[in-house]
Amino acid sequence: MIHLYTGNGKGKTTAAFGLAMRNAGWGGKVLVIQFLKGLPSGEVLSASKVGIEVRQYGTGKFIRDYVDEKEYEMAKKALEDSREALRSGNYTLVVLDEICVAVHLGIIKEDDVLKILSERALSTEVVLTGRYAPRSFYELADYVTEFLDIKHPYTRGVTARKGIEF
Structure with a gap:
């Protein structure tokens, strides 16, 4: 099934990592692909200790108005990596962290995300996270949670505190 964690509130990535921990705890093979992120966080550090694979595709810079060309290149690689992972059937859970923001900023196309989701192995559970989820993601998802x-x-x-916000 497909889960959508969206909204302006805190905790979308944290919730996704919580589900990843649960899945891995039961012996699942989990992959987290992070769009627009490139810095270490507590979740990423903990994930490696329990066998959750995390791949980051971002410069680590906070994006405001201008999107660096490198972010576009990295997001394109993340999308292709996501496509391969979802098609492979090798994972019980794939988290596409901040994919909604990447779509909102125009870094990747909504239709491309819908296409890779339609091509996924049905044995793979998927989590989409990030603010500004397009309506099509709401319609496609089996679970929708908005963080207020x-x-x-x-x-x-x-300011952001180590171990709480990152």
Whole structure:
């Protein structure tokens, strides 16, 4: 089945890694492909210790208005890697982290994502994460969870904290 974790609230990637941990705990083979991410995080460090494979495709720079050409190149590689992983049938769970943001920014095409999802091995569970999910992802997904931004310390000037936000 396909899971969609979207919305402006905190916790989409964390929830996806939680499901990855659960799947790996039962002997599943898990792959997390991270679009637009290139820095270490607690999830990535922990995943390697329990046999969850994580591949990052991003410069590690925070994207605001301008998208560096290197991000486009890396996202294209991530999409091709995603296609191969989903088709292979080698994984019980594949997480496409921040793929919704990559689509929203125009770095990859919505139709290309829909195509690779339609070509996947049916034995592979898939999680799509990121803000700004297109309506088509909502329609395709079997599970849809929206994370709401009700209150966050960022609004009080608290910066990201190691082990909590990354």
